[in-house]
Amino acid sequence: MHARMFRLTAGAATLAAVGALAVALPAAQAKPDDHQNGSRPGQGPTVDLQLLAINDLHGALEPPTGSNGEVTYRHEDGTTEQIRAGGVEYLATGLREARRGEARSLTVAAGDLIGATPLLSGLFHDEPTIEALNRLEMDVAGVGNHEFDEGWEELTRLQEGGCHPVDGCYTEDREFEGADFPYLAANVVNEDTGRPILPPYTIQNVRGVKVGVIGVTLEGTADIVTQQGIEGLEFLDEVETIDRYSRELRRRGVNAIVTLIHEGGYPSNTAYNADCEGGADGGISGPIVDIARNASSDVDVMITGHTHQPYVCSIPDPSGRERLVTSAASNGRLFTELNMKYDMRSGDIVRASVEGSNRVVDREQRPARDLTRLLEDWNRLAAPVANAPIGYITEDIRGRGAGTPEFPLGDLIADAQLAHARELDESTTIALMNPGGVRADLTYAASGGEGDGVVTYGEGFTVQPFSNTVNLLDVTGEQLLQVLREQVSGANAASPKILQPSAGLTYTLDMTRSGADRIVADSVRIDGEPLDAAATYRIAVNNFLAGGGDGFATLADGENPVVGNDDMRVFADYLTANSAPEAPIAAPAADRITVVE
Known part of the structure; x- marks a missing residue:
């Protein structure tokens, strides 16, 4: 959904590719334009739903240099090569190409889009990155630990808009308008009130398809950010928070649920197209495994981040059903494409239909001109320092x-x-x-x-x-x-x-x-x-x-x-x-x- 006719404020309750990896659960085969293939007993007519996801962009607007701007591709014979990747001009092209022909698509992110950013964004308190994300047609993002680098009040400004309280506006004729998408922070609460500082979830209505999106960051955020910026905040357990808001979404009649979790894992093979296989947890280790194995079975897909690793893995949920858990590395070098069927009768995602791919943001494709112009504008302001x-x-x-x-x-x-x-x-x-x-x-x-x-x-x-x-x-x-x-x-x-x-x-x-x-x-x-x-x-x-x-x-x-x-x-x-x-x-x-x- 890419409607831009309104803004969700922080306090509001909110309803191409190179060697792409395709890791899927057993799925019914259907033509791309086949929207009525529900033939299983108890399953109603289905429509196609696409999710596109990024994480840990860290304001990497320009193509990253060195190892930060490469991904590893694994050939069938086991040899590997490095592919230069990243840059929002190319990310925009990749996302737009992926959406082409898709009637229902959501673009989401699992935190650390800002913070720890290069000079082009950091010099301007990450306003350039928010403006770039608006042009990428971001629909919803969860917070990561780095969203709190300049404090939660500054994060609220980036959501709502307005000039920086110290530096002011950077051009005379324009005030920063803020994010066109909601940031979610279900497990980041005010210590005094116990209420989330930003909306815990949003309900996205995509041409009649209702999808609930919950955003959480790692419970350990307080241990890895400067304390001054999070004074008065508490970071709650990820699983308990996901369970709470999954139940709330179900009470509101929303059965298709996606979580954006800024916590991650470590795949056994770090090539972006390596098969995520082996072991009880699908060839992945780290904190996300316990979260995925214990968080509500009502959640259909988990988009993760924080560890900067590429993976599309299957981990059993508490009921034993396989569930995809994904991460698109970092710095905008990859994006994850997820395709699935949505049952119009039950209002739920058909779990067995979910397929996932990590796709390279390669620099051989044509850059998006509107993003090029955006970078040129900010670079002119930054040049004397940079x-x-x-x-x-x-x-x-x-x-x-x-x-x-x-x-x-x-x-x-x-x-x-x-x-x-x-x-x-x-x-x-x-x-x-x-x-x-x-x-x-x-x-x-x-x-x-x-x-x-x-x-x-x-x-x-x-x-x-x-x-x-x-x-x-x-x-x-x-x-x-x-x-x-x-x-x-x-x-x-x-x-x-x-x-x-x-x-x-x-x-x-x-x-x-x-x-x-x-x-x-x-x-x-x-x-x-x-x-x-x-x-x-x-x-x-x-x-x-x-x-x-x-x-x-x-x-x-x-x-x-x-x-x-x-x-x-x-x-x-x-x-x-x-x-x-x-x-x-x-x-x-x-x-x-x-x-x-």
Whole structure:
């Protein structure tokens, strides 16, 4: 449904492809134009319904660079190749082509559409991304954790419209109009009232077909976002919330239900077109498995996100019936196409008819001109800041895409923060950077084909878009060891978060062990000396970590805090001071952590 004659406010109750993967439950075969094929006993006449879904766009309006702009394609012989993908100009073309000939289509998203965004969107508080989503004809979106990066009141502004309260409007003749689609936040409630801060669900009427859409984010959101932005909010259990609103939708006569869940899983094969097979849960692991196995059987399809993985998998619901669970990776590199039959007599989706495909947003197709014009308009405003050079590199400097616990760009950022911290307090010994805060690679080749090796402010901002501060604090040696153990235990036991170390910290990570024992205690060295449990160490971390984010609760106990500069400014200053056209920076060796596997 793409009607644009009204806006749903935050407080209102709301009723082409390259090697496409087709993973389906057993389905009745029908011609695309056959809308009356209900022949099964008890089944009425059916019509076709299409869902198109994205997740974790993160404001990647322009084609992403490096590993963030590629997807893996698996050939029949088992070999793989990388396909360049992404960019909203191409995403628009892909979605419009997929809708062609479909009488009933909904476009939905499972969170993190904004937040952790490149400069083109982040510089303008993500207004460009909302405007792009409007042009993509987004019908409904669930919230993710990154929708709260600038606080829930700012999210409400992006929904309702209006100029930014500090920066104002960016052009004299135009005020930001807000999202044409509703954001849903069923399990994000006000602590005082217990009521959702945004609508919990919407009922979409698509040419006589009623579909209920529930939006939830991960219950652990409070552990991975800056606390200031979510003060007064509570994040409820995903399954209990889905069950509650599924019952409410059924009471309202809506039997076809889709959930948008900003929580995800990890497929056994990360090629976007790999068969999701093997094991009781269809070749997928991670938090989404328990959610899918326990959430109401009234839900017909689960659109997920958060883990940035591509999958279209089948997981049994509580009644034992197979149910598709999907994710379209991240950065607009893929979109999921789901096709199904809707029974006009029961008002429900025919579960056995649901088929799903992840489709590549490849850059060989023609870009959508209206999106091209939108990007050109915002780029003109951003150019003076975005194009300013801040440093020079000799090669690609890989971030999380390196696929190793420690990666070169993480070390470089930690070194930059240590240098800044020592300007504030020369006794600072080390810096630690959270891996999730490194959002992209630094690529040697310029996107425009000129200026190889030049790092612009825009490229740096894409790597570090959160506007965190570099904070100093005191911890004991015992506390520091506990911080290292928290990388692989507690909240991070199932999915370790390895902090990126600055120069001065070395230790051994033994992955053959389990839990906290993976940190070999007697291997930890500070400036070559064994860690002294009784000593006090001055360290630098960003304010997110300093608040105990990402499961590092011990850092919140640090003492004598000092707040330094914005982390992006710190990174830019470091690159400027330590590189030049004739003396560019090489990628660090990433050899501070010895990994035993």
